Ligand SMILES: [Zn+2]
């Protein structure tokens with residue numbers, strides 16, 4: 141099969157590699173669409189991301205959908221030809237953390253696209269059958285790939301224990317931040333502010349349900365804004381520190397994005413004197429069915445978000461668009 145393999149920073153090559161064979165309890169998926177995540181770009185340009193480093197050539201891509209092409213031993217569903225979305229945190233089901241139900245934090249977690257496991261920027265990928273969920277026909281391939289970041293947003297909102305009427309601040313109007321805005325709107329009435337430096341993206345925050353937007357936290361602070369719950373979906377170093385003054389005393393601050401730096405620089409006085417609760421999230425857990433349903437019903441209308449499509453040979457261009465964050469493209473989507 142053809143695959144886009146990353147050999148080193150900014151060195152991606154389309155190569156002929158063996159088509160994976162689905163093992164026991166696995167399914168071979170013919171990849172239809174791969175949404176490029178900002179974390180993919182980090183690995184692409186830095187050679188490391190979120191604590192994982194490149195050790196040899198790797199196929200990137202963890203937000204994807206496709207068709208069931210073959211069954212491994214012991215598998216008979218979903219049927220051959222079924223369109224499926226994928227939750228890419230693959231757990232062992234045997235360790236103590238899995239036993240506590242925290243399968244996304246499994247001690248033996250496998251995450252396709254992060255070394256050493258190959259991802260989906262290829263014609264085929266083998267996935268555990270348990271990680272798949274059928275995609276209704278009315279969900280496009282591009283949206284089918286974006287239900288993974290929607291799942292990350294669902295997980296973050298669950299952990300925040302957001303209640304109807306609470307004021308919400310979201311940093312970063314990418315797909316995850318916009319999904320959080322939308323999920324907060326679904327939860328009930330309330331004020332939802334989004335901070336996003338790219339003007340074109342602030343427009344999408346309003347479309348997805350933000351009641352206020354600003355280019356910076358300072359702008360909102362000057363207007364006297366405060367929120368019970370702050371979600372940092374920006375992945376920007378320093379964004380969290382800027383947002384802390386906007387968290388109400390007793391508020392919750394949920395860290396969703398992956399900062400480029402390995403250190404958080406927070407004011408001890410700010411977090412302590414107002415007794416803020418900091419909540420860290422990792423990826424998602426058991427969110428796929430809900431994400432597919434929300435996307436299919438249009439409750440979280442990912443289909444309206446602008447994407448730009450690329451071929452497998454254009455992965456480098458897709459990565460650069462992801463880094464450039466133009467106002468008129470929220471996701472680069474590769475159709476292998
Ligand atoms: Zn992602």
Ligand SMILES: [Zn+2]
Nearest residue numbers: 232235238246
């Ligand atoms: Zn486990």
